Amino acid sequence: MTAFQDPRLSAEQLTVETLAAVDADVAVLGSKSYTNRAIAIASLAEEPTEIRGALISDDTVYFANAVAQFGHVTTEIDHAANTIRVTPTGKPMKAPEEEIYVGAAGTPLRFLISLAGLAEGTTTITGTARMQERPMGDLLSALGPLGVDAVAVRGNGSPPIQVTGGTFRGGSTQISGAVSSQFTSSLLISSVKAEQDTEINLVDDLVSKPYVEMTLAALAAAGIRVERDGYTRFAVPAGQSFTAGQVTVEPDASGMSYVLAAAAILGGRVTIPGIGRGSHQGDVGLVDVLVLMGAHAEITDDSITLKGGPLHGIDVDMEAMPDVVPTLAVVAAFAEGPTRITNIASLRVKECDRIAAVTAELRKMGIQVDEYDDAMTVYGGTPHGAVIDTYDDHRIAMCFAIAGLRTEGVVINEPGCVAKSFPTFWQVLDTLRENQ
Numbered sequence: 001m002t003a004f005q006d007p008r009l010s011a012e013q014l015t016v017e018t019l020a021a022v023d024a025d026v027a028v029l030g031s032k033s034y035t036n037r038a039i040a041i042a043s044l045a046e047e048p049t050e051i052r053g054a055l056i057s058d059d060t061v062y063f064a065n066a067v068a069q070f071g072h073v074t075t076e077i078d079h080a081a082n083t084i085r086v087t088p089t090g091k092p093m094k095a096p097e098e099e100i101y102v103g104a105a106g107t108p109l110r111f112l113i114s115l116a117g118l119a120e121g122t123t124t125i126t127g128t129a130r131m132q133e134r135p136m137g138d139l140l141s142a143l144g145p146l147g148v149d150a151v152a153v154r155g156n157g158s159p160p161i162q163v164t165g166g167t168f169r170g171g172s173t174q175i176s177g178a179v180s181s182q183f184t185s186s187l188l189i190s191s192v193k194a195e196q197d198t199e200i201n202l203v204d205d206l207v208s209k210p211y212v213e214m215t216l217a218a219l220a221a222a223g224i225r226v227e228r229d230g231y232t233r234f235a236v237p238a239g240q241s242f243t244a245g246q247v248t249v250e251p252d253a254s255g256m257s258y259v260l261a262a263a264a265i266l267g268g269r270v271t272i273p274g275i276g277r278g279s280h281q282g283d284v285g286l287v288d289v290l291v292l293m294g295a296h297a298e299i300t301d302d303s304i305t306l307k308g309g310p311l312h313g314i315d316v317d318m319e320a321m322p323d324v325v326p327t328l329a330v331v332a333a334f335a336e337g338p339t340r341i342t343n344i345a346s347l348r349v350k351e352c353d354r355i356a357a358v359t360a361e362l363r364k365m366g367i368q369v370d371e372y373d374d375a376m377t378v379y380g381g382t383p384h385g386a387v388i389d390t391y392d393d394h395r396i397a398m399c400f401a402i403a404g405l406r407t408e409g410v411v412i413n414e415p416g417c418v419a420k421s422f423p424t425f426w427q428v429l430d431t432l433r434e435n436q
Contacts, residue, residue: 006423008426009415011415012414013411013412013413015410016401016404016405016429017404019405022266023269023270024269024434026270026272026432028251028274029056029057029252029424030251030252031251032059033254034214035051035055035084036059036063036107037185038054038084038249039063039064040111041222041242042247043070043072044242045222046241047088047244048085048087048244050083050084050245050246050247051083051085051249052083052246053248054082055082056423058419059102059105059108060084062101062102062105063111064086066102067112070093070094070096070115071091071092071096072089073086073088075087092120094120095163099125100126102126103420104127104130104131106131106134106180106182109131110182110183110185111189113140113143113150113163114190115189117148117150123165124161124162125162126160130352131159134158135158136158136161137152138178138183139175139183140161142173143173144173145171146170146191147168148163148167149163168194169195170238171197171199172201175187176204177202177206177231179207179346179349180346180349181206181208184200184212184234185211185212187200188212188236189215189219191236192219192236192242194238197236197237199234200236206231207319208320209320210282214282222242250274250275250279251273252421252422253279254395255421256275256283256284257323257324258399258425260272260327261328263306264293264311265406266405267308268307270305271304272304273302273303274302274303276299276302276303283323285320286324286328287304289318290306290331292314293313293331293339294310294311295307295308296308296309311335312335312337313336313340314340315339316339317343319343322344322346322347325354326395327398328341329376329399333380334383334406337379337380338377339377341375341376341377342375343374350395351392351393352391354393354395354396355376360389361389361400364386365403366383367379367381383406385409386409387413388400388411390415390417392414393417394422397414397415398418398422398425400412401426401429405429
């Protein structure tokens with residue numbers, strides 16, 4: 001997925017080389033979450049958009065190609081420049097004859113379900129076998145009152161999804177926030193093009209609130225006004241238009257977590273430029289969590305520096321940043337005492353069951369883990385080498401690769417799955433070694 005295709009992405013196994021220390025400035029690829037939001041918004045703008053600093057990965061390439069299937073825009077991906085150009089064609093948005101396939105890209109699939117409501121005709125959207133197990137029922141139910149007929153082909157609430165669109169009236173609807181914040185983000189973006197004002201009411205507590213804040217920030221940057229009552233009600237006035245032009249994507253906070261973890265467990269220093277205290281990405285909060293565990297941090301307007309230190313266990317609610325829980329769990333394996341990670345039930349329905357996966361693989365490394373429905377406790381110790389199964393999940397591969405920087409004998413199965421969100425991950429680890 002990059003201008004230089006790393007041969008390690010096609011390997012069956014990869015043995016991680018240990019690293020004595022780290023002292024480096026590290027460039028992290030653009031935010032996957034912001035890139036996906038920028039693609040969705042650009043696909044609805046009336047003028048061309050150039051997304052700079054974009055993450056070019058499996059997920060974002062699937063999404064860019066998918067929006068072009070509606071025929072109302074073309075998309076051009078420049079791998080070398082990390083740029084995605086979205087250009088309106090002047091044609092109406094129509095359902096493609098072929099189904100839209102998005103692999104394991106969860107955010108694009110959820111965004112596409114609502115976008116398809118704006119396209120005349122019936123759109124079918126599907127993905128991998130695991131994607132066809134992931135719940136979409138709450139979003140499908142919420143689209144009905146807005147005039148969009150969206151159903152699961154097999155009647156189980158999961159993909160393949162068929163959407164009969166061109167009838168996105170708007171109005172008032174309800175949505176559960178308990179499963180995924182992406183449902184709310186999906187409705188917010190597409191509702192801008194509804195025929196009338198749209199009101200979205202949350203019927204329970206919204207998980208992963210920072211991701212909705214990212215959506216609202218991206219919409220505001222595109223000139224869109226959204227009225228809100230906390231996290232219980234959002235109102236999107238009809239008749240608004242997206243501004244276009246150039247959009248610059250900041251570094252990916254989720255991807256940054258692995259670099260931060262390397263400094264935390266090795267006791268060194270890393271600095272990530274281009275992201276700072278003004279970021280809306282919730283996963284930046286991992287910095288504060290690592291500081292509570294004993295690391296030291298300096299955050300400026302445009303950089304984050306983390307220095308490792310003696311680590312100790314903590315109790316922490318990670319509901320707002322579930323994607324970095326696997327990273328935190330690996331760091332906790334090297335800390336003194338137990339780390340209790342709570343309010344993480346949403347991890348059960350990610351690319352894999354991440355609570356179960358992290359528990360199983362840490363136990364392989366000799367670390368005691370207590371697993372609960374919505375929590376886990378990691379008892380710090382001295383991990384030993386193991387062959388790590390990755391469950392076709394990029395985050396499992398990357399977090400355990402960081403464990404391998406300190407622990408000999410860590411072997412990662414199917415290392416190519418990192419291409420989903422961080423195709424240059426193995427090259428970034430090389431840069432850490434180069435700066436020893």
